[in-house]
Amino acid sequence: MRIRQYMRAMMLLLALALTACGGGGGGGGGNDTNDPDPPAPQPPPQVENFQLTGTITASDSQAVDSDTNDPTRVVLPNDTVATAQPIGNPVTLGGYINEAGMGPAGRSRGPGDFDDYFIVELLAGQRITMLVADFEEADADLYLYDAAGTLLDFSLDTDDVETIVVPADGTYVIRAAIFFNATNYILAIGAPSAATAVPTQHDIVPFEAIVTYADTLQASSANSSRSALEQRMGLTQRAGGPGRNRRMVMARTGPATLTASARLGRMASIRSEITDPALRDRWETLQTIKTLRRDPGVRYAEPNYRVRALATPNDEAFPVQWHYPLIGLPDAWDTTTGDPNVIVAVIDTGILAGHPDLAGQLVTGFDFVSNPTSAGDGNGIDANPEDPGDSTSAGSEAYHGTHVLGTVAARGNNQIGVVGAAFTSRAMPLRALGVDGGGTTYDVEQAVRYAAGLPNDSNTVPPQAADIINLSLGGG
Missing domain, CATH: 3.30.70.80 (Peptidase S8 propeptide/proteinase inhibitor I9)
Known part of the structure; x- marks a missing residue:
């Protein structure tokens, strides 16, 4: 209402200003007896005042940290498990934590507000997420305790998101902790789902x-x-x-x-x-x-x-390779079946070099499993990428590298076994996963560097670097 009255008054003043300048496009300064008299000035409009009363109530799913840096707010400490702030579920909560002497002026700048604790009923599979607003200048972490104060899990990233998945139904205490500097944060707890049950912490x-x-x-x-x-x-x-x-x-x-x-x-x-x-x-x-x-x-x-080899199905019909038509390989073979000058490095558990489907398909490889126990061949890094097999497992890790390399480049048109996707290309076997199908990112990195012709822990490089590097492995 007041804005509309203000605009009306401004239009009247503008009209007065325009008429005071004289009419006509010539802009002459003389008096024109034919000009109409200007309108009489209008009194300014009266201002109407309104008063609103009532109560604004936030949704139960919205909450605020009870001891922020705001000096005008009533502070309810939530700095320990014993004084944890009760919150609902689901919830989106805004908070603030800081080291002593860090952050903008306010209640907590001097002494610091290192931790915020929240107590809440949670369900198995729920994902607790903390968005660190000022992650480029600050770092904060997320911790999960049981109701008795026993630390169960944590998320210690240095980026903008920290995440923990709830292990079981129960009462929990969530802790937001500053690692350095000061930051606002958003804590969110959502509904459980099958997707959120995936572990968030890598091995x-x-x-x-x-x-x-x-x-x-x-x-x-x-x-x-x-x-x-x-x-x-x-x-x-x-x-x-x-x-x-x-x-x-x-x-x-x-x-x-x-x-x-x-x-x-x-x-x-x-x-x-x-x-x-x-x-x-x-x-x-x-x-x-x-x-x-x-x-x-x-x-x-x-x-x-x-890291470890991703699962390979052991179903009886899996070797039939029914999946190739689904990705259009037979049609692609009408254009090309590969190129002997193209080398595909396969970083995995190594190979069975004597496999008849790999005859003539391999270039020089290397073994980068640095832990002799995991290597299973009596030594650490060596020039032989042979897979000694895993006598303790007949499952997904056994000869995984041979399976993957065969999928890439098993010999075609030889009337035996299977056929590789690029069966006229060549493969570079690089062993970085041990007898249990497991390895480390460092060993994998050395294999990648070797494949690319870069310095690595073998102190050697291949005669020709790989054009493509395949890693059928994952973390956790």
């Missing part, structure tokens, strides 16, 4: 990291600075080198050591909350990597993820 090698140093620490002249960083963080280089990734092993530490303090900082207190040894090792490994990422001398730091 990693405990106390290992893949690290690339910044240029300032790559040169030999920086050896002392690099050694100081490695000593402070309890790191030992086991593989890799200048210009590429290094596989670093972390010394296992006690809770009160200087190395643990350097790695974990304020978060060291969480170590004592984790009763499961495997979960504790995983947590310390990831926390150490997060600390490394913040060091200016480190360009890249990642866990050494475990």
